[in-house]
Amino acid sequence: MNTRFEDRTDAGERLASVLTQFRERPDAIVLGLARGGIPVAAAAAKALYLPLGAVLVRKLGIPGHDETAFGALAWSGGRIVRLLNRHLIDQVLEHGVRQEWLDVVEARERAELLRRAETYPAISHDLTGKTVLLVDDGLATGATMRAAVEAVRSSGAGTVVAAAPVGSVEAYTAVSQVCDAVFCLHLPGKFRAVGSFYRHFEQLTDEDAISFLRT
Numbered sequence: 489m490n491t492r493f494e495d496r497t498d499a500g501e502r503l504a505s506v507l508t509q510f511r512e513r514p515d516a517i518v519l520g521l522a523r524g525g526i527p528v529a530a531a532a533a534k535a536l537y538l539p540l541g542a543v544l545v546r547k548l549g550i551p552g553h554d555e556t557a558f559g560a561l562a563w564s565g566g567r568i569v570r571l572l573n574r575h576l577i578d579q580v581l582e583h584g585v586r587q588e589w590l591d592v593v594e595a596r597e598r599a600e601l602l603r604r605a606e607t608y609p610a611i612s613h614d615l616t617g618k619t620v621l622l623v624d625d626g627l628a629t630g631a632t633m634r635a636a637v638e639a640v641r642s643s644g645a646g647t648v649v650a651a652a653p654v655g656s657v658e659a660y661t662a663v664s665q666v667c668d669a670v671f672c673l674h675l676p677g678k679f680r681a682v683g684s685f686y687r688h689f690e691q692l693t694d695e696d697a698i699s700f701l702r703t
Contacts, residue, residue, distance in 0.1 A: 489702040491609075491692075492653070492673075492674050492685045493653055493654075493685060493686050493687070494686070494687050495527075495686060495687065495688040495689070496524070496625050497527055497528075497530075498531075499528050499625065499626045499654075499673075500527065500529065500530065500531025500535070500653075500687070501531045501534050502673060503528065503623065503651055503653055503671070503673060504531070504532040504535035504536050506671050507532065507536060507621065507671060508536070510536055510538065510619065510621060510649075511538075512536070512537045512538070513538070513619060514685065515618055515619050516536075516538050516618065516620075516621060517539045517541060517613060517615070517618055517619075517621070517645075518533035518538050518539070518540050518541070518621045518623055519543045519613075519620055519621065519622055519623065519636075519640065520540070520541075520542050520624070520699055520700075521542070521543055521545050521623065521624040521632055521633065521636055522542045522543065522544050522604065522608065522626065523683075523692040523693075523696070523697040524625050524692060525622075525625050525632060526542055526692070526700045527692070527696075527697075527700055528624065528625050528652075528653065529623035530646070530700040530701075530703070531591065532651070533586075536558045536657075538617065538621070539613070540610065540700075540701065541610040541611060541701070542608060542610055542697070542701055543562055543611070543622065543636045543640065544562065544563040544564075544605055544608060544611060545560060545561065545635055545636050545639075546562075546597040546598075546600055546601050547560050547629075547631055547632050548590070548597055549593065550576075550590075550593075551585060551590070551592075551593060551597075553590045555628070555631045556576075556629070556653055557632070558572065558573050558577050558580065558590060559571055559572035559573055559594075560631040560632045560634065560635035561594070561597055561598060561601050561635060562601075562632070562635035562636045562638065563601050563602075563604075563611070564604050564611075564613075564639030564640060564643045565639075565642065565643040566612075567642075568598060568601060568602075568671075569638045569639040570594075570635075570677075571631065571634055571638060571640060573631070577590065585664030604647035604694065607694060607698070608698060608701065609698065609701050614644075615640055615643045615645045616644035616645075616646075617644065617646040618644075618645055618646055619645075619647040619648075619649065619687070620640045620645040620647070620649065621649045621651055622637065622640065622648065622649065622650045622651065622667075623651050623652065624636075624652045625652065625653065625682055626652055626653065626654045626655060626682030627652045627654070627655030627656060627660060628655075628656060628662060628679070628681070628682055629656070629658070629659055630655075630662040633691070634662060634663060637650065637663070637666045637667055638666070647668045648666075648667050648668055649667060649668055649669045649671065650663050650669075650670045650673040651670070651672070653673050653685070654673065654674040654675075654685045655672045655675055655679070656676075657675055657677075660672055660675055
């Protein structure tokens with residue numbers, strides 16, 4: 489059976505158990521990737537006695553294959569960081585996907601990111617010199633996590649650590665190349681959807697995510 493975690497809160501509490509070296513560190517902060525990473529981050533931050541915040545991210549999915557990311561966007565410090573997989577883009581363009589379709593996806597996701605930036609609290613922390621723990625509910629492709637890493641580094645983070653309850657080997661490898669450290673509780677040989685490793689994996693609304701950030 490693939491299920492490893494009861495829900496995102498359970499996953500965050502268990503993730504905190506491998507992050508104890510950061511417990512009560514005055515220079516550390518936990519940032520959840522919105523939206524799914526926020527409940528995981530909230531549970532981890534509570535267990536580690538660290539402040540909680542969020543990084544706004546949006547995956548850029550290939551039209552017709554939305555789960556496959558050709559890039560990602562992240563909002564930090566009042567600007568949008570854009571990360572693209574140029575090799576994958578070249579491949580999909582050769583197979584009939586048109587550049588204007590990708591442009592439509594990016595425009596839509598950019599607009600959504602800006603909308604959330606106007607409504608989400610706890611997204612404007614001073615990260616200068618901080619140790620930033622970036623937390624998501626899973627690493628499928630690693631695209632959004634890598635964008636988040638770039639975003640917090642551009643905002644002055646001193647050390648960047650990525651953490652997730654579960655991830656693909658490919659995503660773990662990709663994220664490891666841009667982070668100071670990566671913590672992942674479960675790296676299955678065959679990775680399917682992130683949700684398959686949770687017993688309860690409901691879609692979160694903006695209101696759900698915001699409520700975690702305000703508690």
